[in-house]
Amino acid sequence: MPIEPINPPPRLLMGPGPINADPRVLRAMSAALVGQYDPAMTTYMNETMELYRAVFRTENDATLIIDGTGRAGIEAAMVSILAPGDVVLIPIFGRFGELLREIAERCQADVRIIRRQWGTVFTPAEIEAALVEHTPKLLAIVHGDTSTTLAQPLEELGALAAKHGALLYVDTTASLGGNTFELDAWGIDVVTSGLQKCLAGPSGSSPISLSAKAVAVINSRKSVEAGLRSDGDPVSATPIRSNYFDLSQILDYWGPKRLNHHTEATSMLYAAHECARLIVNEGIDNAVRRHRTHGDAMVAGLAGMELTLFGDQSVRMNNVVGVYIPDGIDGDGARRAMLDDYGIEIGTSFGPLAGRVWRIGTMGYNARRDAVLTTLAALEQVLRRGGVAVTAGSGVGAALDSYE
Numbered sequence: 001m002p003i004e005p006i007n008p009p010p011r012l013l014m015g016p017g018p019i020n021a022d023p024r025v026l027r028a029m030s031a032a033l034v035g036q037y038d039p040a041m042t043t044y045m046n047e048t049m050e051l052y053r054a055v056f057r058t059e060n061d062a063t064l065i066i067d068g069t070g071r072a073g074i075e076a077a078m079v080s081i082l083a084p085g086d087v088v089l090i091p092i093f094g095r096f097g098e099l100l101r102e103i104a105e106r107c108q109a110d111v112r113i114i115r116r117q118w119g120t121v122f123t124p125a126e127i128e129a130a131l132v133e134h135t136p137k138l139l140a141i142v143h144g145d146t147s148t149t150l151a152q153p154l155e156e157l158g159a160l161a162a163k164h165g166a167l168l169y170v171d172t173t174a175s176l177g178g179n180t181f182e183l184d185a186w187g188i189d190v191v192t193s194g195l196q197k198c199l200a201g202p203s204g205s206s207p208i209s210l211s212a213k214a215v216a217v218i219n220s221r222k223s224v225e226a227g228l229r230s231d232g233d234p235v236s237a238t239p240i241r242s243n244y245f246d247l248s249q250i251l252d253y254w255g256p257k258r259l260n261h262h263t264e265a266t267s268m269l270y271a272a273h274e275c276a277r278l279i280v281n282e283g284i285d286n287a288v289r290r291h292r293t294h295g296d297a298m299v300a301g302l303a304g305m306e307l308t309l310f311g312d313q314s315v316r317m318n319n320v321v322g323v324y325i326p327d328g329i330d331g332d333g334a335r336r337a338m339l340d341d342y343g344i345e346i347g348t349s350f351g352p353l354a355g356r357v358w359r360i361g362t363m364g365y366n367a368r369r370d371a372v373l374t375t376l377a378a379l380e381q382v383l384r385r386g387g388v389a390v391t392a393g394s395g396v397g398a399a400l401d402s403y404e
């Protein structure tokens with residue numbers, strides 16, 4: 001039997017990401033390829049750097065994209081900063097804090113962790129106490145952890161890390177563009193992100209920005225690979241332990257030298273460029289406001305159906321909410337009904353929340369009124385058919401009230 005062309009079913013992706021990509025991003029991805037040293041390509045790379053400086057709110061020269069999904073950026077940051085034996089402090093309040101730990105352990109760093117129960121975040125004092133105790137080279141933390149739907153307040157952490165001699169790394173894969181983030185003003189040294197959440201793109205590209213201090217640390221282990229090395233190029237006795245994610249070489253690839261490294265994933269570069277262009281044109285503050293407006297409407301709709309929200313709502317991300325699965329409802333069966341009958345995907349949960357909490361996103365291209373109202377209307381029907389006593393129209397009505 002011949003294999004048919006890919007023809008995905010129409011879906012409204014209202015989980016914790018990925019979401020439907022903005023059609024303009026998909027269009028950009030179908031643009032013709034150019035060679036990697038074509039002047040047009042150089043222009044697109046430089047524009048991408050400039051656009052992400054605006055998105056991250058930074059003056060950092062070293063602002064670029066890593067080819068790979070969100071965790072590629074995390075891995076590049078960790079493996080380039082942490083030499084084996086270096087102490088890293090990771091405050092964990094959800095699944096993606098565990099991912100940071102996992103990656104740091106594979107870098108053979110000396111990993112120290114502090115934990116918070118899922119559904120809560122750290123106070124600055126708790127983090128400072130751990131900085132005093134462990135004196136790490138790097139403090140690494142997630143901004144918005146989609147597993148719990150909460151956002152760790154970051155405003156004070158840059159100053160605390162600097163006071164105790166640490167660099168600060170933040171993972172904003174799930175939060176950037178939908179929640180306030182100020183790289184320079186908050187004194188953050190390294191940040192990475194992804195496209196598939198609030199930036200309205202597909203996964204596959206990880207924007208990153210590095211302070212001058214972080215670049216100096218990374219370049220202290222710089223080793224130019226043998227086939228590219230010229231006289232005088234550095235060769236380190238303790239080189240960065242990944243070639244693909246070696247930021248010291250990737251910085252030369254994106255910098256004026258344009259020293260060859262990987263072959264840029266051109267279509268993903270186009271996507272990353274368009275994602276940033278769209279959000280910069282919208283205005284970052286406007287995009288954050290849009291996420292808050294539609295996130296609040298979704299929350300109002302869920303509360304209107306008398307569902308119980310998960311976690312400390314005072315620090316909920318704008319773009320995703322966790323909601324307890326009502327008693328008597330089979331969580332996966334209901335998600336399946338949402339998909340089969342309405343073409344709408346909502347999210348399940350991991351770890352301690354598996355089978356107890358759904359996660360519903362309103363992000364990127366789907367941070368829209370029609371997407372919110374359609375999801376609530378469908379969920380109401382699924383719950384009613386499952387025997388939950390939901391007042392007809394209560395979810396959509398409460399969301400409409402929230403918009404007004």
Ligand SMILES: Cc1ncc(COP(=O)(O)O)c(C=O)c1O
Nearest residue numbers: 069070071096144146173174194
């Ligand atoms: C906070 C956070 N960090 C990292 C990741 C991993 O990103 P990716 O799946 O793109 O590798 C995710 C994905 O959902 C995330 O939400």
